[in-house]
Amino acid sequence: MTQATMNDSMQWSDDYLLNNSTMDDTHREFVDLLNAVLAAPEHELLRHWEALVDHTQEHFDREDRWMLRTGFTADNCHASQHAIILKIMREGTQRGRSGELHVPRQMARELTVWFPQHAQAMDAALAMHLHELGFDPATGSIARPQALPMQAIEGCGGATCTDSEHK
Template sequence: MTALQWSDEMALDLPLMDSTHKEFIELLQAVEAADDASLLTVWKELVEHTDAHFGQEDRWMADTRFASSNCHSVQHKVVLRIMREGQERAEKGELFVLREMGRELQTWAVQHTQLMDSALALHLRRVGYDPLTGEVVSPDNLPKELIHGCAGACSSGDDEVALAGAEH
């Protein structure tokens, strides 16, 4: 499989989000290219980056009235937990798990960016959110109720229940 490449179609017009996504893709490329001796080290860098990446997006959602149980945040928790489980298996010698996870994450990253992150980016622009300062420039545009779906990508809440079930 050819490693995922950053493209303009993945850009969401939020510089901090876009640069974080580019870094994520670069780390996925490094996982793809790593030899067995360096794979676990590169994977740990990916997990560390992903933890910060997801935490950053989760803070943005919390700042702009997303419920902590929204499907976007839940998906972050599930993916990060699975990545850590893969790391534990690799530490026991099962490096093939990380290779497979790296390939699967490439597909997931594109879908997650196009669906959930694009909806979040639209929401952040609508409320005038500054991701560097946490300031909301247009507080009148904040939703009156907490967002329980994914800001348009899956607003019914049904998927949220399904993802929460996947945690168990």
């Protein structure tokens, strides 16, 4: 698993590729912004952290819209994880603004551990689900609506997060 080392950087890995260009591009941007936080001098840290939080909000909002459009419940485990991560990141912003810059810096380090797991499990399951439906991220159209689930998906849509685990 690729993650930050003591020199505080996260290397992009093709293991994160999901065969969904929108998701892949967004994930590359996430890693770049995360690295900017990890490398930022103290006087620039909060600016980089806030850019990462803004990007992550847009990133998660997009995936959450896709999930709703393709048969997930609003409170599925993937979207719930997004909400938790954003809540924590916003807390990092508040703590950083109050002068505790070590908090968002440490959160950035923790994101280097979280992101690969999230991308390779939940996001991979979502990408596969979208592919099976023939979902077009640019238009929101579904080429194979007959493949939509009969019941709303509460889990993340993959074997790592089944509906029965979350009932």
